[in-house]
Amino acid sequence: MIDFGPTDVCFAVPFPAGISPDADAAGTHLVDWFDRMRISDRGEVQGAAPFDPRQAHVVGLWSGMCYPQARGEVLNLITCFNGLWLVFDDRFKGPHSKTPATVAPVADRITGRLYQPDRPDPMDALESAAADLLIRLRQRTSPVWYARFAGHLERFLAGLVSESLARDHSPTIEDYLGWRRWTIGTWANLDLVETAIGYDVPPSVYHAPAMRELRHAAADAVIGINDVFSLPNDQAGQDPNNLVLRCRAEHGVDRDAAVEWVRRHVERAHARFQRAAARVPFLCDDLRLDEEHRAGLGRYIEGAGQLLRGIHDVHLVNPRYRS
Template identity: 30%
Template sequence: MPQELTFAIPFQSPISPHTERARELHLRWVRDRGLVRSESGMREYLSWDLPQAAARTYPYASPEDLVMLMNWFSLAFLFDDQFDANSSDRADRVAEVARELITIPFRPGGTPPDVECPITLAWSEVWSQLSDGMTESWCNRFAGSWGRFLAAHTSEVRISASGTVLDFDEYLALRRRTVGIHHSIDAAERSRRFEVPVVVQAHELMRDMRVAAADTIACMNDIHSLEREERRGDPHNLVTVIRKHLGTSRGEAIDAAVKLTNQYLERYLELESRVPQMCENLGLDASERCAVERGVEGIRHWIRGNYDWALETGRYAAEKSGPAAEAESRGQGGVDDLLLPRSGVGPARRQHQTV
């Protein structure tokens, strides 16, 4: 039932006309980079339909950029699925790879990663494309959002490995960071080659809008992914936390999560209605206002596009069988291990020579 739950979102998001060709190129890239190696892993990955997610959240990207954004999506989702909540050793490996993923945007372009595995090598390639042509201000903003997202995920893995149970407020604070919406909204600018003015990014209204959007998307995602996370025994889900916090039934917890989601959506819409006045108060010119409008449109695309994808993706399917289901029962979402070098035993660390 949770994946089938619908929300009254009062706006639409288009889907890119380049989806199918970009999908073909993306799937070839995923296989070539060793991100999906087994046939069972590919069947599971295909069921997620991440290309649709990218095509809905970045509908105006060029054909080439859409492929790049699909490639980036694969890294974020496949890395998330490398987590094993029951293993402290796995938590250490996740942390090491996460630190490398955080560091890559701050190195000179073309620098090989220090920790080499399929995820880090692929991200180094994608980042060089994602950052191409963007200002240093945008790159720093994206890298900061990306780093906070990965650091939060590392914390989540360690919390799970330690057996710590978060209360309601602690979970909401963590989920706001692990949902990863801030850097995803930043990427909307790259997808259309524009940048929201710095003065707007720093404005309280824009900051509040991004938080409200993140909260809305996080809650929707937790509702739609509930059955998947129940199969995995993953306690980091809004419905599960509400159920424990309030001592309610599963159905009552779902109802409470839906109510909270609608509150966050209403909050976002109310904030968005203030954008024209903000532009007036800041004295923005026509080109700056156009960039702001595109930035707001990018947030809308994420709220609606991610929602439309979540209703259809096999990633959140109520029932699964085969290797994917077996991996989930062990606390993993992925079939293939991507934190090891393709021919090694642990995340390889590149040796630096002293000259």
């Protein structure tokens, strides 16, 4: 019996809220794109609930909350990515639809499509939509950015297979966080911050320890928030892959104590993010970056914080997480 809802848990998110003025237009674009890609047609995406166009439209609002600096076609692309992500997630809901035998073939097909989105193989509606989106992103972004983004999505898809293999086991919290950092999708979301602000983080900066810690902290915060809000759904679907449930199993505590443990985990992750962000100006000094790069990195850090705030706020209003 689930006797609490997400509004009973208070997360203090130390980043400002915002919204793009183009959010409504992006929602309209997504509705049209779903119709064109036949995503809304019953049966076209096997195993996924057909998307209500009204829900598709509100994804524009959610995307605008997460990427308030994005405008026009850039926000359209981000909204299509987020909408398709929800459809993909729906495809693997329930105890029988997340078996390795069902997850692995789809993951392998989409992975191949990441690096050859325009190859002429037969595709279902989901794969066709993914190909269309990837082609649009590749045309608009740099080769270095796209290669990194595709690599993050490949790890996400591989993580889904690991997640399906763990359903019949009891992974430790450490093991769970290890592959959940990939399946939560935060690193691909952070890549899209660069697209939203029109600035590519240089590879030498991106792979620096401070930036790596910033990404890990962001992922850990999103994992905790998502797993608290999705706990009723995960329990109803008999899905053990949830940080609250992993905490209960590993520490032998009741639900309320486990939720509090996760809340503090999120609080620590936010603090880690802020400490890592504070190190970036010193990184700029060490690398002798010019003012253009310093300004770009400042916008990126700001956008990453806005993303974390937006993800939290979307969980508050998203009917998927209402118990």
